[in-house]
Amino acid sequence: MRILPSGTTALLVELEALDDVLALYAALADQRPDGVVDVVPAARTVLLVTDPAVTSLAAVEAAVRRTEPQRDRRDAGEVVELPVVYDGEDLADVAALMELQPAEVIRRHTGEEWTVAFGGFAPGFGYLTSTSGQWNVPRRSSPRTRVPAGSVALAGEFSGVYPRESPGGWQLIGRTEIAVFDLSRDPAALLRPGNRVRFVDVGGA
Amino acid sequence: MTRAVTVLDTGPLTTVQDEGRPGQAALGIGRSGACDRASARLANRLVGNGQEAAVLEVTFGGLAVRAHADLVVVTTGARCPAAFAHNAPALLRAGAVLRLGMPAGGLRTYVAIRGGFAVAPVLGSRSTDVLSGLGPPVVQAGDVLPVGRPELGMPGIDLAPVADPGAGELSVRVLPGPRRDWFADTAWATLTGQPYTVTSESNRIGLRLDGPALERRRTDELPSEGMVRGALQIPPSGRPVLFLADHPVTGGYPVVGYVADDDVDLCAQLRPGQTVRFRHTTS
Numbered sequence: 315m316r317i318l319p320s321g322t323t324a325l326l327v328e329l330e331a332l333d334d335v336l337a338l339y340a341a342l343a344d345q346r347p348d349g350v351v352d353v354v355p356a357a358r359t360v361l362l363v364t365d366p367a368v369t370s371l372a373a374v375e376a377a378v379r380r381t382e383p384q385r386d387r388r389d390a391g392e393v394v395e396l397p398v399v400y401d402g403e404d405l406a407d408v409a410a411l412m413e414l415q416p417a418e419v420i421r422r423h424t425g426e427e428w429t430v431a432f433g434g435f436a437p438g439f440g441y442l443t444s445t446s447g448q449w450n451v452p453r454r455s456s457p458r459t460r461v462p463a464g465s466v467a468l469a470g471e472f473s474g475v476y477p478r479e480s481p482g483g484w485q486l487i488g489r490t491e492i493a494v495f496d497l498s499r500d501p502a503a504l505l506r507p508g509n510r511v512r513f514v515d516v517g518g519a
Numbered sequence: 520m521t522r523a524v525t526v527l528d529t530g531p532l533t534t535v536q537d538e539g540r541p542g543q544a545a546l547g548i549g550r551s552g553a554c555d556r557a558s559a560r561l562a563n564r565l566v567g568n569g570q571e572a573a574v575l576e577v578t579f580g581g582l583a584v585r586a587h588a589d590l591v592v593v594t595t596g597a598r599c600p601a602a603f604a605h606n607a608p609a610l611l612r613a614g615a616v617l618r619l620g621m622p623a624g625g626l627r628t629y630v631a632i633r634g635g636f637a638v639a640p641v642l643g644s645r646s647t648d649v650l651s652g653l654g655p656p657v658v659q660a661g662d663v664l665p666v667g668r669p670e671l672g673m674p675g676i677d678l679a680p681v682a683d684p685g686a687g688e689l690s691v692r693v694l695p696g697p698r699r700d701w702f703a704d705t706a707w708a709t710l711t712g713q714p715y716t717v718t719s720e721s722n723r724i725g726l727r728l729d730g731p732a733l734e735r736r737r738t739d740e741l742p743s744e745g746m747v748r749g750a751l752q753i754p755p756s757g758r759p760v761l762f763l764a765d766h767p768v769t770g771g772y773p774v775v776g777y778v779a780d781d782d783v784d785l786c787a788q789l790r791p792g793q794t795v796r797f798r799h800t801t802s
Contacts (some may be wrong), residue, residue, distance in 0.1 A: 318697035318698075319696060319697060320697055321747060321777030321779070321780060322751075322780045322781075323693060323747060323780045324745075324746075326697045326744060330547060334713060352542055352543075354544045355545060355745075356742065356769050358742050359742075359745065363541070363544070366780070400587075417625050433545055433547035434547050434767070436547050437548045437653060438546060488611045497641060501546075502546075503546040503547075506545070
């Protein structure tokens, strides 16, 4: 663990691997140190944002170093089921890249238990990581200017669902009718770090 | 009479802002909130509002509002000509108009009304986040903005003796950031050696700066990581972007340094063409 400076109000904790991020985030989300207003996990880091009126960076650093990462938490998160129509424009390309039939890509995508590792791209977007570690899909060489809301996509080791229409470079394999981010619902975001996700093939392509 | 104002004119950009949405960054929801927090807090204090009350953030003047009832108002931040209530709360009579001209120095003027602007909150805040689109819509001419009931007593301050934002070069404190070691040894001296100019491609998300480019040592790709306002991120051009209130929650370009949090408020008053100098500090 390396603790890197991030100005007068935040600290950036750098870790070896995504699993270390999930373990530290799980522990910090459970028991947020005093005066910490935001905990932001990412691929290799956890950012802690403080309220300087309540705490000091030195106190938060000491609290982080005392924190016991929670490594066995994959089974603890809420389970979200997302029905998917697997008719994405890039499904055939993804299958070719993986040297599989499209049906086998769908079987593997629905056979996994995914975990929301972190967010950050847009409100309600979650980077989902697989239990098997079998995914490694390159981004599209040219990003789309318009990806429809509800698109189910792959990039690198991650899967994700676009919460609303936006530009994007991920490979689109399907779509879901479930709004993963809905301001009229509480909580608005379904894909919160630590939650588990199962994709269900509902056909209809 | 209804406690409200009708917006007659907005200038280039007027938004409702409060202290933002802390605590939701892990869901990809940024904090947002007033760009110059110190001025927004002062405005609320002067009219006896709690610091969580919503104010208007007026960019480069031009706002005009008509009061529906007798209201206590104040403006802070960039001083607009003919502003009768700048840093000094005053009564705006029912039917009277508060009209802000173009400020001579500074960029953002805060308008607080006793009771606070009572538009509907989104995810716990009345701040408009121009990056994510969350929060109340950008204020438009014709809008009727409701004003809440006062909850606290008036503080009894006639005038707050604060300096107006300057029109000349600004000097702010900068601390080494998480990825300073991704840059050449000379980069820090470059950053702190010469002033940078604020370009017109600046907004509530950040200030795009023009000046000497910083040279990278490491050229591999950085996995995106969390950041807060004040981050000096270095895109491939080598010229810094200084992030303000509506910055993205995470970023994939290295952050070489951070402007001290209190000084970010001063940076939020910089207008295109103005220069800023980064002064090395470690605390």
